[in-house]
Every structure is written in C-alpha cells, then in structure tokens.
Amino acid sequence: xxxxxxxxxxxxxxxxxxxxxxxxxxxxxxxxxxxxxxxxxxxxxxxxxxxxxxxxxxxxxxxxxxxxxxxxxxxxxxxxxxxxxxxxxxxxxxxxxxxxxxxxxxxxxxxxxxxxxxxxxxxxxxxxxxxxxxxxxxxxxxxxxxxxxxxxxxxxxxxxxxxxxxxxxxxxxxxxxxxxxxxxxxxxxxxxxxxxxxxxxxxxxxxxxxxxxxxxxxxxxxxxxxxxxxxxxxxxxxxxxxxxxxxxxxxxxxxxxxxxxxxxxxxxxxxxxxxxxxxxxxxxxxxxxxxxxxxxxxxxxxxxxxxxxxxxxxxxxxxxxxxxxx
Amino acid sequence: xxxxxxxxxxxxxxxxxxxxxxxxxxxxxxxxxxxxxxxxxxxxxxxxxxxxxxxxxxxxxxxxxxxxxxxxxxxxxxxxxxxxxxxxxxxxxxxxxxxxxxxxxxxxxxxxxxxxxxxxxxxxxxxxxxxxxxxxxxxxxxxxxxxxxxxxxxxxxxxxxxxxxxxxxxxxxxxxxxxxxxxxxxxxxxxxxxxxxxxxxxxxxxxxxxxxxxxxxxxxxxxxxxxxxxxxxxxxxxxxxxxxxxxxxxxxxxxxxxxxxxxxxxxxxxxxxxxxxxxxxxxxxxxxxxxxx
Numbered sequence: 001x002x003x004x005x006x007x008x009x010x011x012x013x014x015x016x017x018x019x020x021x022x023x024x025x026x027x028x029x030x031x032x033x034x035x036x037x038x039x040x041x042x043x044x045x046x047x048x049x050x051x052x053x054x055x056x057x058x059x060x061x062x063x064x065x066x067x068x069x070x071x072x073x074x075x076x077x078x079x080x081x082x083x084x085x086x087x088x089x090x091x092x093x094x095x096x097x098x099x100x101x102x103x104x105x106x107x108x109x110x111x112x113x114x115x116x117x118x119x120x121x122x123x124x125x126x127x128x129x130x131x132x133x134x135x136x137x138x139x140x141x142x143x144x145x146x147x148x149x150x151x152x153x154x155x156x157x158x159x160x161x162x163x164x165x166x167x168x169x170x171x172x173x174x175x176x177x178x179x180x181x182x183x184x185x186x187x188x189x190x191x192x193x194x195x196x197x198x199x200x201x202x203x204x205x206x207x208x209x210x211x212x213x214x215x216x217x218x219x220x221x222x223x224x225x226x227x228x229x230x231x232x233x234x235x236x237x238x239x240x241x242x243x244x245x246x247x248x249x250x251x252x253x254x255x256x257x258x259x260x261x262x263x264x265x266x267x268x269x270x271x272x273x274x275x276x277x278x279x280x281x282x283x284x285x286x287x288x289x290x291x292x293x294x295x296x297x298x299x300x301x302x303x304x305x306x307x308x309x310x311x312x313x314x315x316x317x318x319x320x321x322x323x324x325x326x
Numbered sequence: 327x328x329x330x331x332x333x334x335x336x337x338x339x340x341x342x343x344x345x346x347x348x349x350x351x352x353x354x355x356x357x358x359x360x361x362x363x364x365x366x367x368x369x370x371x372x373x374x375x376x377x378x379x380x381x382x383x384x385x386x387x388x389x390x391x392x393x394x395x396x397x398x399x400x401x402x403x404x405x406x407x408x409x410x411x412x413x414x415x416x417x418x419x420x421x422x423x424x425x426x427x428x429x430x431x432x433x434x435x436x437x438x439x440x441x442x443x444x445x446x447x448x449x450x451x452x453x454x455x456x457x458x459x460x461x462x463x464x465x466x467x468x469x470x471x472x473x474x475x476x477x478x479x480x481x482x483x484x485x486x487x488x489x490x491x492x493x494x495x496x497x498x499x500x501x502x503x504x505x506x507x508x509x510x511x512x513x514x515x516x517x518x519x520x521x522x523x524x525x526x527x528x529x530x531x532x533x534x535x536x537x538x539x540x541x542x543x544x545x546x547x548x549x550x551x552x553x554x555x556x557x558x559x560x561x562x563x564x565x566x567x568x569x570x571x572x573x574x575x576x577x578x579x580x581x582x583x584x585x586x587x588x589x590x591x592x593x594x595x596x597x598x599x600x601x602x603x604x605x606x607x608x609x610x611x612x613x614x615x616x617x618x619x
C-alpha cells in the first residue's frame with residue numbers, strides 16, 4: 001500500500017486519478033443500468049441496493065462494534081410494517097422511509113440496553129429472542145399485520161412517464177449511494193473509531209475516554225436505523241407484506257452476507273448483499289443447494305480467507321498495483 | 327386438580343426433551359465456549375436417518391442406535407474438519423459461532439435434498455393414543471417412554487462425566503485448557519468426544535420429538551430455541567442447570583398454555599430468556615462469570 005501522509009488523504013475514498021476515474025465509470029454504468037440490462041436482472045439489482053443498506057447496518061454492528069445480533073429480521077419487520085402503515089395512511093414516501101428508520105432505530109436502542117450487561121453468546125441469545133418474539137407478535141396480532149390478507153402497500157408513481165421498474169431502481173440506487181456514503185464517513189469519524197475501539201477492548205476504550213454505554217447504544221441505533229430503512233424499501237419493493245417474510249432465515253441471510261462479504265468493510269457488505277441475492281438467482285430451481293452453498297461459503301471464508309470477498313478484492317488490487325513487474 | 331396434574335405431566339414430558347437439547351448445548355458451550363447453532367440440524371439429520379431405517383423395515387432400537395452414531399459422527403467431523411482449522415487460523419468466539427451457522431445451513435440444504443421439505447409421519451413403536459389411568463391422570467405410552475429415555479440419557483451422561491476417567495478429563499479440559507494439555511490430557515480428542523455426546527443427546531431428543539410433531543427439515547428448530555432458553559435459565563455452564571431449566575420451562579409452558587393464553591405459549595421461552603438475562607445472567611445454577619483485565 002502506498003504511504004498515507006495526512007488525515008485528509010486517509011479520508012479520501014479513491015486516492016489515485018486512475019482509481020477515481022474507474023470509480024466514476026462504475027457508478028455511471030450502474031446508473032444507466034436500466035437501459036442496458038434485461039428487466040429480470042434490473043429487479044435483482046434493486047434488491048441488491050436495498051439489501052446492501054441492511055447489510056451495511058448489520059456490519060456496523062457485528063464487524064465494527066463486535067456486538068452480535070441475531071435479531072436483524074425483527075428490525076427489518078419493524079421498519080417494513082411502520083413504513084407500510086404510514087404509506088397506507090397516505091404519508092409521502094421520503095417521510096415514511098425516515099419514520100420507518102427511526103422506528104426501527106428506537107427498537108434497536110431498547111434492545112441495546114441488555115447489550116450493556118451482556119457479552120458474546122448471551123447477547124446472541126437475547127437478540128435471537130427479540131427477533132423471534134417480534135416475528136411472533138407480527139404473526140399473532142392482526143391489526144399490526146393486516147390479518148390473513150396481509151398488508152398491501154400503494155405502488156410508487158413514477159414521474160416524467162418512465163417505466164416503474166426503472167424508476168424504482170434509480171430511486172433505490174440513489175438512496176443506496178447516500179447511505180453508503182454516510183457509512184463511509186461514519187466509520188472514519190470519531191464515532192466509527194470509537195466503535196472499533198470498543199470492539200477491540202472495551203475496558204481500554206473506556207479508560208481512553210470513550211463513553212461505553214453511549215457508544216454501544218449508538219451502534220445499535222445506527223445499525224437498526226439502516227436495517228429499518230432496508231425493511232421499508234423491501235416493503236415498497238414487494239408491495240405486499242406478510243410476517244413470514246421476516247422469520248429467522250432472513251436474519252441468517254444478513255449474517256451470510258456480512259461474513260461472506262467481509263467483516264468490518266463497507267464495500268464487503270455490498271459484495272455480500274450481491275452474493276446473497278445473485279447466488280439463488282443463478283442456481284434457479286436448485287433450491288436445496290442455496291443453503292448448502294451459503295454454508296460452504298461461510299466455512300471456507302472463515303477457514304481460508306477471514307476477510308471475505310473484501311479481502312480478496314484487496315489482494316487483487318495489491319497484485320495489480322505492481323502488475324507487470326512481478 | 328386432575329387437570330393441573332395432567333398439564334404438569336405433559337409439561338414434564340416436553341420439558342425432559344428440552345433438557346436433552348439443553349444438556350447438549352451446555353456440554354458444547356462448557357468445553358469449547360461455542361454456542362452450537364447447528365444443534366437442531368444435527369438432530370434432524372439423525373432423526374431422518376432413523377426414519378429411513380424404520381420405514382425400510384429395520385427394528386427400532388437398531389435405527390435409534392444408527393441415528394445416534396450418525397449424529398455423533400457429523401459433530402466429530404465438524405469439530406476436526408472445520409472448528410480446529412479455524413482455531414488454527416485464529417478465529418475468535420464470534421467466528422466459531424458463525425462456523426456452526428455454516429454447518430447448520432449445509433445440513434439444512436442436504437436434508438431438504440435427501441428427504442424433501444414435505445412433512446412425514448414417523449412410525450414410532452410407542453403410541454400416544456394408548457393411555458393408562460393412574461389415579462386422576464391419564465398417562466400415554468409415549469410420555470412414559472420419553473421421560474424414561476430422557477432420564478436414562480441424563481443418568482448415563484452423569485455417570486460418564488462424574489465417575490469415569492474420561493469424565494474427569496472432560497471436566498479438567500473445560501475448567502482450564504492449557505493446564506489440561508500440560509497434564510497430558512489429549513484435549514482435542516476429549517473435546518471431539520464432548521461434541522459427539524452432545525449430538526447424540528440431540529438425536530435422542532429429535533427421535534422422541536418426531537412422533538409428536540410432523541417430521542420435516544425444520545422440525546427441531548423450535549425445540550432448539552427452547553433448549554437454548556432452558557440452558558440460559560439453568561446457567562450456560564451447568565449440566566444440572568440444563569436439566570432443571572428444561573423441566574421448569576416445559577412445565578411453565580404447559581401450565582401457561584392451559585391457564586393463561588395458548589397463542590403466546592411459544593413466546594414464553596423468549597420472554598423467559600430476556601427476564602433471566604436481565605436479572606441473573608449466570609442462570610439458576612451457573613457460576614458468576616468474571617473477566618480478567
């Protein structure tokens with residue numbers, strides 16, 4: 001890696017002109033995706049965008065602050081249902097989206113309180129309990145879940161006469177970019193450094209002046225805010241909500257995405273989200289093979305490449321940095 | 327009163343199965359500090375093997391034995407094939423827990439591939455419709471068999487851990503790994519044995535749970551959550567605590583379902599987890615965790 005001389009350089013996303021222009025090209029290519037890719041894959045691309053937001057949230061919690069949560073599906077459900085009820089009541093899309101994030105974030109804040117006392121496996125069990133309890137509440141309380149018929153969400157009205165799936169993709173892409181940028185800034189700010197310090201040694205962090213309980217609660221709030229927004233976007237994308245969409249296997253998906261993508265890495269989260277969406281799509285009718293492949297991916301990542309896809313990406317970049325001369 | 331006793335009995339019968347699951351989870355947690363999220367799937371694989379053998383005409387005891395051996399083999403292979411290499415790579419506790427998640431996913435997919443996702447009926451030699459009347463209470467053959475199997479398995483585990491040299495080695499290893507290695511205990515083999523025994527207990531629970539529920543690739547999931555709740559209630563590092571926690575949870579669930587609300591019967595375990603973790607994280611019989619700075 002080349003030498004970083006000051007803090008401003010450290011913060012810069014792509015340091016070399018070549019990297020910067022490649023990044024801009026990639027972003028542009030993704031922005032005009034609706035005009036060159038088949039519509040089935042466009043829907044999957046929207047799915048990757050919305051899932052990536054949730055996976056980044058999960059990674060901020062697991063990868064950066066070292067707090068385990070098996071209850072992601074619960075936050076997802078809270079975000080999705082808050083959004084659904086607001087949209088049905090006629091609230092405009094952006095307001096409902098923010099409200100969904102805040103609702104999930106507050107739930108995360110409450111769940112975060114046990115995290116001040118619990119560690120490791122105990123926190124995992126407590127959040128697992130939260131996720132399953134939330135699922136059962138939504139499955140059993142009819143006025144929340146809309147009963148047997150489920151909850152139907154009014155579709156988005158695209159302006160300027162563009163096709164609806166194009167509009168959904170573009171909107172999700174922009175939201176995804178905003179949240180990704182925010183996450184990049186967050187992890188290189190004071191808060192992000194505090195999260196990492198708490199993960200590596202909470203006692204040392206506290207003696208260096210990091211407010212432990214505030215940092216942990218903030219980590220839970222931010223993570224579940226991201227997850228809630230992801231849930232809201234998922235609700236809008238599906239157009240129809242049933243509690244079955246938010247059972248334990250949804251939490252597992254987030255876990256697989258974070259681990260395979262790479263712990264404590266934002267671009268890794270995006271790779272992970274793409275992995276979780278694209279692998280089932282490529283396998284098609286071989287539904288039994290999806291969990292087998294996910295499980296094998298987890299095992300091989302942890303045994304052979306603990307940094308996941310992000311680590312592989314880093315190694316490739318390092319290789320090409322000196323490319324013709326080795 | 328008769329109604330109360332009846333619910334108490336069915337609670338004990340369900341609770342004894344939770345105890346078996348909890349015993350396995352505690353055994354693994356105590357020895358390797360890993361929370362085994364693949365417990366349900368190891369049990370499911372074993373139960374499905376027993377199912378295949380029974381439906382192809384083998385005697386029940388032979389199928390049960392084969393299922394137990396199969397479940398234990400899966401656990402031992404996982405220990406040597408995945409957990410040990412990951413530990414060599416310096417995986418932390420979180421990484422090891424996630425490894426068990428990976429195993430769970432693989433076993434899940436393979437079970438769906440081999441036996442399909444549709445529910446099957448397990449042809450069990452003991453029936454739950456054949457009942458005897460003991461005083462005011464009706465006792466089914468299945469409930470008696472379940473209680474007897476759970477009691478027998480717990481007793482065997484107790485004898486192995488407390489009365490044999492192997493058990494002494496297991497206790498020493500879980501107490502202090504480095505010291506045990508220094509004393510010449512083959513800790514890898516001992517830990518692999520603990521994983522195998524835990525999986526065997528889970529398979530027994532699965533086989534006795536199968537006739538109550540329908541057999542499908544996810545039928546143990548709920549029982550595993552209950553086992554986790556029982557283990558937390560009793561204390562994650564205490565074997566007697568696991569048995570006690572399982573029985574308390576089974577009885578509480580049965581009585582709660584009868585007298586309070588049937589709908590939230592399944593949520594009770596999770597409410598219990600949260601309350602226990604907030605009030606007394608080390609559980610009923612567990613020891614206080616202390617961390618060295």
